[in-house]
Amino acid sequence: MNLRATEEEAQLRAEVRAFLADECPAPESLPHGLDERMAFLREWQRRCYEAGYVGRAWPAEFGGGGRPPVEQVIVDEELAAAGAPEFPNIVGLDVIGPSLLTFGDDEQRHRYIPEILSAQEIWCQGFSEPEAGSDLASLRTRAEEREDHFVLTGQKTWNSWGQYARWCGVLARTEGPETRHRGISFLVVDMESPGVEVRPVTQITGHAEFCELFLEEVAVPKANLLGERGWGWKIALHTLAHERGTAALPRQVKLRTWVDRLAADGRERTSGGRPILDHEDAQVAVARAYINVEVLRHHAARTVGRFLNGQPVGPESSTVKLVMAEAEQRVTKAALDVLGETLESPQAGMERANDLWHEDYLFSRTATVLGGTEQIQRNIIADRILRLPQE
Amino acid sequence: MDLELSDEQSWLAESVGALLARTPASHAWDALLEFGALSIGRGADDLGAVELALIARAIGERLATVPFLSGAAARYAVGAELAVGERDTIALALLEPGLGWDLERPTTIIDDDADGPMRVDGEKAPVEGAGNAAALLVLAGDGDGRRLALVSTGQPGVTIVPGASIDGTLTVERVALTGAIARADGVLARDRSEAGLQRLLMVGAMLSAAEAVGAASAVLALARDYAGERKQFGRAIGSFQALRHLLADMYVKETSAWSTVLFAAAALEDELEDARQTAHVAKAYASRATLDIAHGALQVFGGIAFTEEHPAHTYLRRIVVRGRDFGGARHHERAIGRVLAHADRVQEVVA
Numbered sequence: 001m002n003l004r005a006t007e008e009e010a011q012l013r014a015e016v017r018a019f020l021a022d023e024c025p026a027p028e029s030l031p032h033g034l035d036e037r038m039a040f041l042r043e044w045q046r047r048c049y050e051a052g053y054v055g056r057a058w059p060a061e062f063g064g065g066g067r068p069p070v071e072q073v074i075v076d077e078e079l080a081a082a083g084a085p086e087f088p089n090i091v092g093l094d095v096i097g098p099s100l101l102t103f104g105d106d107e108q109r110h111r112y113i114p115e116i117l118s119a120q121e122i123w124c125q126g127f128s129e130p131e132a133g134s135d136l137a138s139l140r141t142r143a144e145e146r147e148d149h150f151v152l153t154g155q156k157t158w159n160s161w162g163q164y165a166r167w168c169g170v171l172a173r174t175e176g177p178e179t180r181h182r183g184i185s186f187l188v189v190d191m192e193s194p195g196v197e198v199r200p201v202t203q204i205t206g207h208a209e210f211c212e213l214f215l216e217e218v219a220v221p222k223a224n225l226l227g228e229r230g231w232g233w234k235i236a237l238h239t240l241a242h243e244r245g246t247a248a249l250p251r252q253v254k255l256r257t258w259v260d261r262l263a264a265d266g267r268e269r270t271s272g273g274r275p276i277l278d279h280e281d282a283q284v285a286v287a288r289a290y291i292n293v294e295v296l297r298h299h300a301a302r303t304v305g306r307f308l309n310g311q312p313v314g315p316e317s318s319t320v321k322l323v324m325a326e327a328e329q330r331v332t333k334a335a336l337d338v339l340g341e342t343l344e345s346p347q348a349g350m351e352r353a354n355d356l357w358h359e360d361y362l363f364s365r366t367a368t369v370l371g372g373t374e375q376i377q378r379n380i381i382a383d384r385i386l387r388l389p390q391e
Numbered sequence: 392m393d394l395e396l397s398d399e400q401s402w403l404a405e406s407v408g409a410l411l412a413r414t415p416a417s418h419a420w421d422a423l424l425e426f427g428a429l430s431i432g433r434g435a436d437d438l439g440a441v442e443l444a445l446i447a448r449a450i451g452e453r454l455a456t457v458p459f460l461s462g463a464a465a466r467y468a469v470g471a472e473l474a475v476g477e478r479d480t481i482a483l484a485l486l487e488p489g490l491g492w493d494l495e496r497p498t499t500i501i502d503d504d505a506d507g508p509m510r511v512d513g514e515k516a517p518v519e520g521a522g523n524a525a526a527l528l529v530l531a532g533d534g535d536g537r538r539l540a541l542v543s544t545g546q547p548g549v550t551i552v553p554g555a556s557i558d559g560t561l562t563v564e565r566v567a568l569t570g571a572i573a574r575a576d577g578v579l580a581r582d583r584s585e586a587g588l589q590r591l592l593m594v595g596a597m598l599s600a601a602e603a604v605g606a607a608s609a610v611l612a613l614a615r616d617y618a619g620e621r622k623q624f625g626r627a628i629g630s631f632q633a634l635r636h637l638l639a640d641m642y643v644k645e646t647s648a649w650s651t652v653l654f655a656a657a658a659l660e661d662e663l664e665d666a667r668q669t670a671h672v673a674k675a676y677a678s679r680a681t682l683d684i685a686h687g688a689l690q691v692f693g694g695i696a697f698t699e700e701h702p703a704h705t706y707l708r709r710i711v712v713r714g715r716d717f718g719g720a721r722h723h724e725r726a727i728g729r730v731l732a733h734a735d736r737v738q739e740v741v742a
Contacts, residue, residue, distance in 0.1 A: 001400060001441045001653055002393045004661040009392050070392050263731045275732075283728025287675075290727060294672045299650035305394045319643045378639035379632075386615050386638055389630040 005074075013074055019051050020082040027257070030085060034207060038122075038164050041088035045119035053079075054087065055117040057309040058101060063114030069308035073249060073301055080253040080297075083260060087250070091160060092116035092123035094247035096169040098310035099186075099239045103227040108188070112167065126156040126170035126189065126213055127236065134376050136171070137181040137233065141215060143172035150174070150187060150225070152195075152218040158370070162198045162211030165191050169239070170215070171232050184232030188224040189215070205359045238312055243371045245317025246307050248300035248324045255293045258331045258360060262286055262338065265353060269342045282338045289334040292327035299323050315384040318377040325367035325374060332361040396441075396653075403442055407449040420457040424478060428459060431466040440594060440660035443467065444601040444652055451605025454709055456560045458482070458520045460598050460716070465528050468591035472583060473541050474576045475526070482524035483595070484515035484542075484566055492718035494530060494537070494588070499568065501531035501538050501578070509573040511542055516565035519716075521551050526574065527566065530588065538584045539591075541577030548572060558708035590659075593670040596717040597655045600677035603713040604649050607681040610706035611641050614688040634691060641687040644680035651676050668727065675723035678714040685710045 005013060025044060031037045048054050056072045058064025065071070087093060097116050100109060115121035132139040141154025152172055159168065168189045175183030189196065195218035200208035227235055263286055266277035276282050300323075303316045335357050336343065343354045368374040382388045396404070407426065414422040423429075428446050430437050438446075443463050450459055461483045466475060475481065485494055499513025511531055521527060527542045527549070542549065548571030556563040579587055615638055618629030628634055655673035658666040685707040689696040696703040714720070 001396050001657045002661065003654070003657040003663055005392050070394065073394070074392070259731075263734070267732065277732040280725065280728065283732050284721070284724045286731050287724045287726075287728035290731060291672050291676050291724065294669070295647050295651045295676050298654040298672075299647040301394045302650040302653065303646070316646070319646050322640075322643045323647050375636065378636040381639035381642055382629075382635035386635075386642055387619075388615065388635050388638065389619055389627040391630050391632055391635070 009071070009074060012071055013078060016053060016075055016078040017082070019053070020078060020084060023047060023051075024082045024084050027083060027085070027261075034209070038088055038161075041085060042119040042122070044085060045087040045089060048087070049118045055093065055097075055113075058097075058113065058117070059309075062101070062109045063117050069306050072308040073305050076249045076253055077297075079250075080256040083257040084253060086254045087119065088161070088164075089116055089119045089122050090247070090250075091125050091165075092119075092121070092167075094250060095125055095239055095243040096123050098242040098246070098307075099169070099235050100226070101310035102238060102312065103186070103231065103235050107223070108226070112188070115166075121166040122161055122164045124159045124162045124165035124168045124191075124211075124213075125239075126159060126168045127239075128158045129155060130157055134373055136236070137184070138177075139171055139173060139184065140177070141170065141172045143174050143185060143187060143220065145174065145222075145229075148222055150220045150222065152187065152189065152215045152220050154215050156213040156215070157201075159198070159211045159213045160209055162191070162213055163200050163208075167191060168213065169226070171236055174229050174232075181233035182230060184236070185229050186226040186232040186235040187220050188226060189218060189220055190224075193218050193220070195219075204362045204365075207359070240372060241313035241315075241317040242307070242310075244321035244324075244377070245300070245304040245313040247371075248296060248320045249305065249308065251324060252293060252297045252300065252327075255296070255327055255331055258335075259286070259290050259293055261353075261356075262289065262331065262335050265335075265342075265357075266338055269339060269345075269350075271340065271342070276338060276340075276342070285334045285338050289327075289331040292323075292330045296320075296323050296327045315380050318372075318380040319385075321371060321377050322374055328364045328367040332357070332364040336361055396445075400441060400445060404445040404449060407446050408452065411449055411453045411455055416456065419455045420459075423457055423459065429462055429466060429477070431463060431470055440467065440597065440656040441653065443594070443598060444656040447598045447601035448605035448608075448649075448652075451602035451607075451709065451713070452609040454560065454606060454609070454705055458523065460595070460602060461520060461524075461528075464591055464595040464598055467594045469528070469539060469579060469583075469587040472579060472587065473528075473539075474574065475541070479525040480520070480523055481541075482518050482521040482527050482564075483591075484518045484521065484527040484529040484568075485591075486517060487514060488516055492592075492722050494592075497530050497532050497537060499529065499531040501529075501533050501540055501573065503533060508575065509540065509578050510548070511540060511568045511571045511573055513568050514565065515568065517554055517556075517563040518566050519556070519561055519563050521564035521566050522553065522562050526577075528591075529568065529571075529573075533581070536581040536585070537588060538581060539579045539587050540573040542568065542571050542573050546572060556712060558705075558712045560705070560709070561712060589667070592717060593655075593659055593667055596670045596674035596723070597652060597659060599713040599716040600648070600652045600674045600681075601656070603677055603681040603710050604645065604652055606706045606709045606713070607641075607648070607684040608645050610688040610703060611638070611645055611684055613702070614638065614641070614691040618691055628691075637687050638691065641684045644684055648673075648677040648680040668730065671723040671727050674717065675720045675727070678720040678723075681710045682714055 053075045056065035057069040060066030143150040170187045170189045174185040195216040197214040199212045307313045458480045465481045550567040552565045554563045651673040655669045658669040
């Protein structure tokens with residue numbers, strides 16, 4: 001354990017900092033409309049990738065940086081310090097990408113990985129179904145094997161960024177329902193295939209970031225099978241461990257910017273004739289949010305930081321996920337508590353900021369649901385870490 | 392930059408744990424001294440803050456009653472500048488009745504008598520381990536600022552009155568200083584005192600948090616084992632989801648608290664700019680987390696935990712005390728809050 005930067009690491013930090021000083025978009029420059037924002041953020045990710053700051057620890061032969069994972073940690077810290085926006089290809093980078101690296105053949109990795117890194121191709125995740133949420137192994141989407149392809153039929157839900165995605169990582173049943181998790185395979189589905197229909201779902205935030213996905217006899221080439229037939233569950237566990245664990249390191253980038261914004265609003269807005277943040281109870285509420293975000297950074301770096309190269313993450317990822325959800329919800333709850341009635345202020349110039357807080361707050365309620373509910377994470381910890389008796 | 396323990400650090404943690412496990416409690420301190428637990432300084436083989444955190448954690452796990460925390464903190468903060476005997480047991484006489492952990496205006500006075508030694512007058516309490524200490528590290532005002540001074544016990548000007556702690560394995564005393572003579576070369580100059588005090592508060596907060604995490608991890612392990620054995624309704628109680636989830640939450644608190652304590656230790660050792668903020672974060676978080684773990688453990692044990700012979704309460708008691716040493720959660724949350732209220736950006740403070 002040693003946080004002192006080597007000369008090389010210090011140089012990287014300085015280089016990233018200089019890059020961000022020139023290039024990092026200000027939060028208010030982000031377009032409000034979803035389409036425009038997506039285009040803007042893809043361009044942002046592409047520029048960062050070209051500078052060497054995306055997938056820095058991923059293997060060089062597939063377009064990654066081939067550097068030690070700790071360098072990605074440094075890059076993420078600097079992105080956070082600069083208040084940089086999140087990259088738009090989250091699912092590709094933090095969720096499916098590590099599984100493609102681990103289970104994909106060379107052809108698949110050469111085909112998909114560079115386009116994930118540059119945000120040329122956006123990915124989505126086809127895991128959950130209307131009848132298979134926490135009980136994911138009960139999923140019903142079927143893939144029938146034909147000569148050189150699978151025929152895929154079923155319905156998926158909660159496909160974040162499905163309307164922008166070129167590819168979807170789909171879990172489908174290739175064997176009978178009695179096989180439960182043993183009969184599932186992982187297919188890479190081209191979202192431009194005939195029979196794929198995407199319907200954005202308006203969320204409680206008012207945005208339609210996630211979608212329903214209808215698959216009607218979609219032909220998926222056998223070359224798009226990831227790993228072997230029947231490996232779907234194994235791959236899904238690997239994918240989910242990254243979604244719950246390593247994804248926290250880029251995620252805390254965003255949470256740090258929220259804490260910053262909360263502190264800034266708390267200083268600018270007044271209550272009882274004084275800046276809100278002059279009040280000690282408000283200071284403590286913001287401090288507690290900040291503490292949770294810092295602990296997330298420390299805990300994710302210590303437990304999963306070394307897996308930023310895509311290697312398998314163990315059940316510790318579930319502890320990171322719970323710490324992350326608590327941090328996210330504490331920040332937005334603190335914003336509502338601290339900013340209070342000013343969030344409904346008719347004062348000119350505050351509307352946009354107020355909308356954003358309400359949006360962030362509402363969105364943060366998913367933190368204990370998406371990627372596996374907090375109850376599922378506790379089950380995993382009870383079984384696989386504490387080794388408690390089964391229910 | 393290395394985010395994991397080195398092989399040497401892992402070895403140290405295991406060795407100290409094994410040492411405390413096989414040594415009778417009455418010899419634990421001698422064994423730790425023999426091991427080199429107070430070899431603190433600037434030498435290459437000396438222990439740094441991370442190593443001290445590992446020792447504090449091991450002490451917490453076994454609830455050892457040894458004067459490590461105060462001795463290690465004092466040596467780490469000011470040992471290079473004050474003449475501390477190698478095996479001197481040191482107690483920290485910082486608090487006063489009515490003076491919080493901000494320690495802003497101590498009423499204890501240190502008087503620079505031009506001809507003679509410096510003398511200290513005032514009342515210090517609570518002072519953990521004063522009764523067994525060879526010397527007290529006293530915080531006092533000199534009229535213009537704060538000073539740290541080493542005062543030997545066993546002199547007429549030092550009166551020690553036993554007090555009571557919720558953790559009966561520790562002693563907490565009140566100390567009356569009436570013209571107590573500071574050790575020659577035992578008083579830090581004003582600016583060095585300020586710097587030393589800040590460092591003392593950081594390392595003390597970090598080490599008390601580490602010890603609390605050790606105690607919490609031990610009581611969690613006991614509760615986990617009990618949940619696997621104890622049967623009600625014909626099943627092990629650890630198979631009930633209500634308890635499985637409670638224990639899982641306790642584990643998350645333990646492992647995340649340990650992560651932040653290690654970061655605080657490394658930030659201190661590596662003299663990072665955010666070392667002070669990180670110490671506040673670690674102490675605030677670990678104080679709350681470890682207390683939740685102890686409460687959870689008592690709940691898992693149920694009625695049996697409320698008998699004196701059951702060990703659960705001994706962990707709870709240690710966690711309560713270490714939780715408030717060097718300031719409880721609210722103290723550190725307020726300190727961070729004040730910074731957030733005045734910095735333009737969080738990052739200006741922490742990065």
